[in-house]
Amino acid sequence: MVADVTVDLSKPRGTEPPAGRAAVPLREALYRRPEAADTTTISLLARRLIGVREQILDWVPEERARYTRLGLIVVNTALMAAISLWTALTRVVDVPWPLVIPVAIFWGLLVLTIDSWMVSSSHGALGAGRWFMFIPRLIMAVLLGCVIAEPLVLWIFHPAIHTEVEHHRQELTGTERGLWTKCNPVDGADTTALTECKEHQLTLQGPAGTQAKVASLTAQRTELSEEYRRLSAELTEKQDLAQAECTGRKIDGGSTSQVRGDGPLCKQAWRVADDFEAQNDLPGRQQKIASLDQQIETLSLELGDSQQTYAQTIEKGIDAKVAQFEGQFGKIDIIDEAKGLERLSEESGFVWSAQWLVRILLIVVDSLPVLAKMLGGSTSYDRLVNRQLRTGQSFHGLSLDYAEHKEAASIKTAMDTIDTQSRLVREQYDEDLDAEIDRRAKRYADEMSD
Template identity: 60%
Template sequence: MTESTVELPKLGTTDGEPSHPLRPDGPAIPRQRAVADRPAPPDAGPAVLPRRLVGIREEVLDWVPEDRPRYTRLGLILVNTGLMAAISLFVALRRVLDVPWPMVVPIALFWGFLVLAIDSWMVSSTHGSLGRSRWLMFVPRLVMAVLLGSVIAEPLVLWVFHPAIHADVEQDRQKQVRIQAGRWTLCNPADGTDTTSLPECRDYQLGIKGPAAQEGELTRLTAERDALDSEITKLNADLAGKQKFAQDECAGVKRGGTSGRAGKGFRCDSAWKVADSFQKEVDLPGKRTRAAVLDQQINTLTSQLAASRKAHGATVETAIATKVGDFRGSFGPIDIIDEARGLERLSDRSGFVHAAQWLVRLLLILVDSLPVLAKIFSGTTAYDVLVNRQLSAGQRFHGRSLDVTDYTFEAATKASIHDIDERSRAQQERLDEDLDAEIDRRAGRYAAGMT
């Protein structure tokens, strides 16, 4: 089979001279405006590249060159969406990875290329769709565009509110540091008070033992000194009473138990013996000496305890400073998660920030979804109609080509079978002739032998 081409005559031409069919005597109309002069000359300018991104076939678009600007701008929208995606990932990775920015650029460019390829597929796959099927194709693509736009928009939203977010994150971190310092200080008093029984101090124990032994010894000595003071006071009162009784007995003072006779006699001596015996028995001088020793020990231990408490307080303060410093160092650089939480706190505190961040986010999502939206808003273009007809024609041509192929193969098969049958019949005839000749030859030989 040989391919043949049929050259169609151009409308509006007379003897090779271009003219308008309705105005043969009028001035020539420019090629781009002449409806009859189609297809238009191919466009070899830079505008072809954006149209290729949206899957435009220039040989079809040449029949409706009026749609060239529309699809050129649609391709530029795709390029802008890809650039926004690359910038968005660049901003996000700069907050997540602690690497030089040139190392992030290839990853961001790859992400932008990926988004560009996805948007290109979403737009190009709708060319030629007409009627109800057009909307059935657009709905899932629009949903995908919105989801993709949401992912791209979030880092850019954080970038827009970057100064306010960073200030809020710094304030929140300082607040957390103050809270931690307060808890460690509360649960680890400088005087060494035991706070292990407090539920809020369960995870905030330094494990540094204070001067508890000295405090216990001081408490014991103080209790012993107080008890000894009470005992001495009582014994002094008892001794003073007995000595007063002896004085009254010797002086002849008449009161309960005394004889009322003055002078040094048996009763006077007995009264003084009782007083002296009591004083020796209770050992008041020894008790007073012991009280003085306890006072000296208490004073010494009090001075030592004050120094120990001061040293313990310094140790606890240093340990708390270390714990708080470790907590402060655990924050690290402000990343995208910290920024997201900061924006959430700002939105909770300010209705203006809440509305503004959602307006920015929706605007970015809308911009990221523009390729599909622009295709939807463009409606059914003349290019779509031509592509639809070409797709239908292509399907018909393909079916007919298959029919021709089937018919050709079937005809060739029948011809081959017929040829095989003919050759088989001819071969059988030759075999029959050879057999007859052999029979005749043998019959002649037999007849010759009989004679």
């Protein structure tokens, strides 16, 4: 049987007042300081979010307002995070905005959890180690602030950004239309050699063939007309010479006989003129020029009609390509807004300064839970928590020592009991053995005496 060696520690020695002396009401004096707990729902929840223990805070009620507001800062940061994500998702995801609310609430709760951990894990931190504890928490808070602040910055500059994005899209559309117009002229000219026209060619059959044919016929007519005028001028000179020879008239630069009449020289001069006209076929040349004029006129009419039709076809094709180009824009999302804000910042120093001031302000506000805890310094509550932690550690060590000694004492008592029982068993065995020996010895003696 194991002996019970538990000790009643409910009344430590030295706590009873000495005999003959009045008992001092230490308990009443010890618990006079704690104030009644603040049971206001909002205040209590705000402090619980950042891990404040009301039992310790009751000893320093002056700190309640500080930690209540610190808890509200954490709540406000979570609300800003939820609004920021809601603003971002409504610009990225093409779904009704009520469907985005659960995701925004989840993000807000996540930020609330992280901020609550960062603040609550710093309670009781004192001395130089306090700052080393806050450095990683502050970095995390700034990173969260950057993520949260960007959508809010875009939301604040929303009107100007949207105007800039629409204006930029109009400029891009105008440039695209200009390229298609340049690379597809209505006259059907070939622009494939231009570098900027490699990706802006419409596969349409233009009036270039007819235009080239008209140009070729026009060149032929011009050449034939010049030759006809030259030959006609020579024929006229020869006819004038023959007429002067027949009339006996003297002409400048010519040689005539100046003898009037239809003589041999007159007939010879007319024969030369007629032979020249027959050899060069001036009437045929004139008919050919007239035929070319008719062909050119007919093709020019066809070219005018085809150019008008081709111009309409080109215009429709360009409109279709430009509409396809505009279709890639879609709804203005957060990326378009970010690029629009960047362009506005490049164009205006005021916008650049304003957007960075707003961004830094939002990051600071998002980092306020950790900043407020850092800038607030070591509070009375921190010192009490620190002492509570050290006392808890000490009591835990004493409790383990007590349990260890108690268990060791129990084991030692059990071992002693086992040793005692073993000794008693051996003694009883020895006694029984001695009695058996005596009994047999007596019986043997009796048998020998008989």
